[in-house]
Amino acid sequence: MKTKKLINAGENAVDEMLEGILSAHPDHLYAVDGMPRAIVARHGPRQGKVGLVIGGGSGHEPSFLGFVGKGLADAAAVGNVFASPPPDPIIACATAVNGGAGVLFLYGNYAGDVMNFDMAAEMLAMDDLEVRTVLSTDDVASAPADQREKRRGVAGNVFIFKAAGAACDLMYSLDEVERVARFANERTYTMGVALSPCSLPQTLxxxxxxxxxxxxxxxxxxxxxxxxxGELAPADAVTDTLLDKILEEMKASAGDRVAVLINSLGSTPLMELYIMMRRVKQRLDQMGLVIHTSLVGNYCTSLEMAGASITLMHLDHELQRLIDHPCDCAMFRVG
Structure with a gap:
């Protein structure tokens, strides 16, 4: 049985989406001339500032291009649905945001992304543009704690991007931006649950x-x-299952502060997300942990998949300041 989507043709869905996003947010975003998959912040890049380039496959909106803007990412390279962007738009993004202080590539740990971003970095190095790379690995379920480097990057990207983007906006050096991105990744943990599948525009x-x-x-x-x-359990039990894995690894102490993200995978409504948020607050209160900030909604989706994920970032004073730093993106704002 085929699914239903409001598209024209599956093979055109990504490019037509990008046309719509640029039409809706011309004050925030533009595409590099001749490179419609390289989306740049109008007010982000500037001379002397480290450029932050993120990216990945489409179908996760508002990730990734929704987090492009002043104070956060300077550009996003856009791939096909669930597929890495090729090197060309990545190179175009890095070139567009180069302010002479170097560029950081920050993206999820997936083989296709690693291959294409690394290829782009090698080609940029030949033009004397210094590029560093940090991979997000916040998905607790995807590998054991002692193999964290093998984990996938998922919804925790939002907090990791936020911290790194703030460091760039505050004119940290490339060394310091890279340090912040790695530290933010180390302190970010995500677990998700799926209830139903999604369908690709090309296959339905x-x-x-x-x-x-x-x-x-x-x-x-x-x-x-x-x-x-297993069998679908009540919301509190599901939330506890996800949180138990996160808290076991995070090893926080009473009085510590955290940032919380309750993320829909696409079709799970706010009603259900806020029921989960209620339980997260109960559990963290019991432990004496303080919620410094919370996000609830669609931040890293999987097309129309039903389900949700919980992310905690274990804050220290620096991460708290960076999470609070103002940003103005097409689909996300702070301050």
């Missing part, structure tokens, strides 16, 4: 099968297998 068919009364803990944002499948 579910990308995995799951029973009507089942859920899958730890499923990736492209439908990668999770760590456990």
């Amino acid at each position: 068919k579910p990308n995995f099968a799951i029973g009507e009364s089942e859920m899958e803990i730890g499923m990736g944002i492209h439908g990668e297998p999770g760590v456990a499948r």
Whole structure:
């Protein structure tokens, strides 16, 4: 059975989406001439500032290009649905945001992204543009703690991008921006649950099968297998399962502050997300942890997949200041 989507043709969906985004947000975004998949912040890049380039596959909106703007990412390279952008738009992004202080590539740990961003970095080095790379690895379910470098980057990207983008905006050096990005990644933890599949615009068919009364803990944002499948449980029990994994690894102490993200994978409504947020607050209160800031909504989606993820960033004074730093993006603002 085919799914229903408001598209014209699957093969044109990404480019037509980008046309719509640029039409809706001309004060925030523009595309590099001749390179429609290289989206740049109008008021982000400037001389002497480290440029921050993020990116990845489409289908996760508002990630990634929704976080391009002053105070956050300077540019995003856009790939096809669930596919890495090729090197050309990555190079175009880096060139557009180069203010003479170097460029940081910051993106999720997926093989295709690593290959293409690394290729772009090598080509830029030949033009004497210094590029550093940090991979986000916040998905607790995707590898053991002692193999964190193998984990995927998922919704925790939002907080990691935010911290790194603020460091860039505050005119940190490239060394310091890289340090902040790595530290932010180390302090960010995400666990998700999927309830139903999504379907790609080109196929209009579910990308995995799951029973009507089942859920899958730890499923990736492209439908990668999770760590456990079972009967759908009440919201509090599901929230506890996700939080237990995060808190076991985070090792926070009473009085510590955290940033919380309750993220919809696409079709899970705010009602359900806020029910989860309620339980997160109860659990963190019991531990004496302080919620410094919370985000609830669509931040890193998987097309129309039903499900949600919970992210905690374990704050220190520096990360708290960077998370609070103002930013103005097409789909996200602080301050």
